[in-house]
Amino acid sequence: MIDVKHLTKAYGSFVAVKDVSFRAEKGQILGFLGPNGAGKTTTMRIITGFMPATSGTVEIDGLDIFNNSLEARRRIGYLPENPPLYMDMRVETYLRFVAKLRGVKRAEIDGAVEHVLQVAGLTDMAGRICGQLSKGYRQRVGLAQALVHNPPVLVLDEPTIGLDPRQIHEIRELIRGLAGDRTIVLSTHILPEVSQICDKVVIINDGRVALEEMIKDIPEGTSLEEVFLHAIAREGHAESASAEETLEEMGAGHSA
Amino acid sequence: MRNTITIAGKELAGYFVQPVAYVVLTVFILLGGWFFFAMLRQFDEMVQLVQMMGQPDTLRQMNLNTRVIDPLLHDLSVVLVIVMPALTMRVFAEEKRSGTYELLLTAPVRTGEIVAGKFLAAAAFTLVMVALAWIFPLILIVFGNPEVGVMFAGYLGLFLLALSFVAVGLFTSSLTQNQIIAAISSFGILILLFVISWPAEAGGGVVWALLKYLSLPEHFSTMTRGVIDTSDVVFFLSVVATALFLTQRSVESARWR
Numbered sequence: 001m002i003d004v005k006h007l008t009k010a011y012g013s014f015v016a017v018k019d020v021s022f023r024a025e026k027g028q029i030l031g032f033l034g035p036n037g038a039g040k041t042t043t044m045r046i047i048t049g050f051m052p053a054t055s056g057t058v059e060i061d062g063l064d065i066f067n068n069s070l071e072a073r074r075r076i077g078y079l080p081e082n083p084p085l086y087m088d089m090r091v092e093t094y095l096r097f098v099a100k101l102r103g104v105k106r107a108e109i110d111g112a113v114e115h116v117l118q119v120a121g122l123t124d125m126a127g128r129i130c131g132q133l134s135k136g137y138r139q140r141v142g143l144a145q146a147l148v149h150n151p152p153v154l155v156l157d158e159p160t161i162g163l164d165p166r167q168i169h170e171i172r173e174l175i176r177g178l179a180g181d182r183t184i185v186l187s188t189h190i191l192p193e194v195s196q197i198c199d200k201v202v203i204i205n206d207g208r209v210a211l212e213e214m215i216k217d218i219p220e221g222t223s224l225e226e227v228f229l230h231a232i233a234r235e236g237h238a239e240s241a242s243a244e245e246t247l248e249e250m251g252a253g254h255s256a
Numbered sequence: 257m258r259n260t261i262t263i264a265g266k267e268l269a270g271y272f273v274q275p276v277a278y279v280v281l282t283v284f285i286l287l288g289g290w291f292f293f294a295m296l297r298q299f300d301e302m303v304q305l306v307q308m309m310g311q312p313d314t315l316r317q318m319n320l321n322t323r324v325i326d327p328l329l330h331d332l333s334v335v336l337v338i339v340m341p342a343l344t345m346r347v348f349a350e351e352k353r354s355g356t357y358e359l360l361l362t363a364p365v366r367t368g369e370i371v372a373g374k375f376l377a378a379a380a381f382t383l384v385m386v387a388l389a390w391i392f393p394l395i396l397i398v399f400g401n402p403e404v405g406v407m408f409a410g411y412l413g414l415f416l417l418a419l420s421f422v423a424v425g426l427f428t429s430s431l432t433q434n435q436i437i438a439a440i441s442s443f444g445i446l447i448l449l450f451v452i453s454w455p456a457e458a459g460g461g462v463v464w465a466l467l468k469y470l471s472l473p474e475h476f477s478t479m480t481r482g483v484i485d486t487s488d489v490v491f492f493l494s495v496v497a498t499a500l501f502l503t504q505r506s507v508e509s510a511r512w513r
Contacts, residue, residue, distance in 0.1 A: 048362045052512055069511075074364040084359035086266075088273045100262040101363045145359070 007056035016042045018207040031194035032187040034204040040187040048078040077151035083142025087131030102149035120144040135162040156186040205232040259365045263373025291331040295324040320402040329480045344425025345439035352433035367507045378422045386415045406482030413479025416492035423499035430506040
C-alpha cells in the first residue's frame with residue numbers, strides 16, 4: 001500500500017509538486033501519467049525516500065518514508081528513470097550486490113539472483129558487463145534489481161522506455177504477473193500501456209493531480225487519450241477537478 | 257555492519273577494474289623508485305667524500321634511515337598529495353552522475369554505513385599502495401643495515417597520512433557530481449594542510465601554535481624520525497574522523513534538502 005498525502009516539493013522558488021495526494025492499494029497497479037516535467041519523477045523519488053518532501057507525507061504499508069525510513073525502504077523495489085547500473089560490474093555480480101544491500105539473507109541470495117535473472121530474461125547475459133549491454137538489456141537489469149529482494153511495493157519510473165515492441169510486450173506481461181499481492185506504481189508516456197495493465201490511473205499536470213480514477217470506471221468508448229488530454233487542458237486551475245467532473249465535462253463535450 | 261562490508265567489498269573490487277587506481281599505484285611506486293635511486297646516489301657520494309677526507313667519526317654517524325628513508329618518505333608524502341585526490345574523486349561523484357546514487361540512497365542502508373564502507377575500501381587500497389612501497393626498505397635491509405623499527409614508524413606515519421587524505425577526498429567527492437571539482441578541492445585542502453604552519457614558523461602565541469598543530473608534516477616528521485607518539489596518531493585519526501563525519505552529514509543532507 002502506498003499512501004501519498006498532500007505532497008509538495010519546492011526547489012527554491014520553483015514548485016515541482018503541489019499538494020499531490022493519491023493512494024495505491026495492495027494488489028493494485030497504478031499508472032502514473034503526465035506530460036514531461038509534470039513532476040512524476042520527483043514524486044517517485046520522494047515516495048522511495050531518495051529525497052524529502054517540502055511538506056506532506058508518504059506511507060509505505062503504513063510506514064512513514066521519512067520517519068521510519070529504513071523499514072519503509074526495505075519494502076520498496078525501485079527502478080529509477082535511468083537504470084542505476086555500475087557499468088564496470090557483471091550483471092550477476094551487480095544483482096548479488098543489490099540483493100545483499102537490500103538485506104536478502106545470505107543463504108537466499110543465489111536463489112533470488114537466479115530467479116530475477118530468469119524473470120527478466122537475462123539468464124544468458126549473467127556474465128556480461130553492464131556497460132556493454134544494449135539499452136533494452138540495461139532496462140531489464142534495472143527491473144531485475146528492483147525485484148531481487150521480492151519487495152511488496154514496486155516503484156517503476158518508465159519501465160518500458162527504450163525497449164523494442166516485443167520487449168515492451170514481455171515487460172508488460174511481467175509487470176502484470178508481478179501484481180498479485182504487491183502494490184505497483186509505474187509512470188509512463190504510453191497511454192495504451194496504462195489501459196492494458198493498470199487498475200488505476202493518476203494523471204498529474206504541472207505538479208498537481210489532474211485526475212485519479214479506476215480504469216474500470218472510465219466510461220466505455222472514452223479512450224484514455226481523450227481523458228488525458230482533457231485532464232491536462234485544465235492548466236492553471238487552482239483546484240484540480242474531481243474525476244467525475246472531468247468525465248462529466250467530457251461527456252457534455254461529446255453530446256454538445 | 258553487514259551493509260558496510262557489502263559496500264566495502266563492491267568498492268574494493270571496483271578499484272581493481274578501474275584504470276585510475278592502477279595509474280595512481282604505478283605513478284606512486286615509479287616516482288618513489290626514482291626518489292629512492294636519487295637518495296641512494298647522494299648517500300653513496302657522500303660516503304665516498306667523507307671516506308676520502310678521512311673522517312671516520314662522521315662516517316659512523318651517517319645512516320640510511322636519516323639520509324635515505326626519511327627524505328624518501330617526505331617525497332612520497334608529496335606524491336600522495338597529488339595522486340590521492342585522483343583516487344578518491346570518483347567515490348561519490350561518479351555515483352551521483354551515473355544515477356547509482358539513487359540505488360544506494362533508496363536501499364535500506366544508513367548513510368554512515370555507506371560512508372564507512374567506501375572509506376574502508378579506499379583504506380584497504382591505500383594499505384596495498386603503502387605496503388608495495390616497502391620494496392625500498394627491503395632493498396636497504398638486503399644490502400645494508402638500516403634500523404627496521406624506525407622505518408616501520410615512518411611507514412605507519414605515511415599510511416596514517418594517506419588515510420587522512422582519503423577521508424578528505426571522500427568529503428570533497430560527496431559534495432559534487434563533478435570528479436574534477438572533487439579532485440581539485442581535495443588537492444587544495446591537502447596542500448593547505450601541508451603549508452598551514454608556514455606563517456607560524458617565526459611567531460609564537462596560541463593562534464600560531466594551533467596552526468602548527470594542524471600542519472600535517474609537523475606530525476608526519478615525528479614519525480619518519482622513528483617516534484610513534486600517541487598524540488600524532490590521535491591527530492591523524494581525528495582528521496580522518498572529522499572528514500568522515502562531514503562526509504556523512506553531506507550525504508545525509510540529501511535527505512533533508
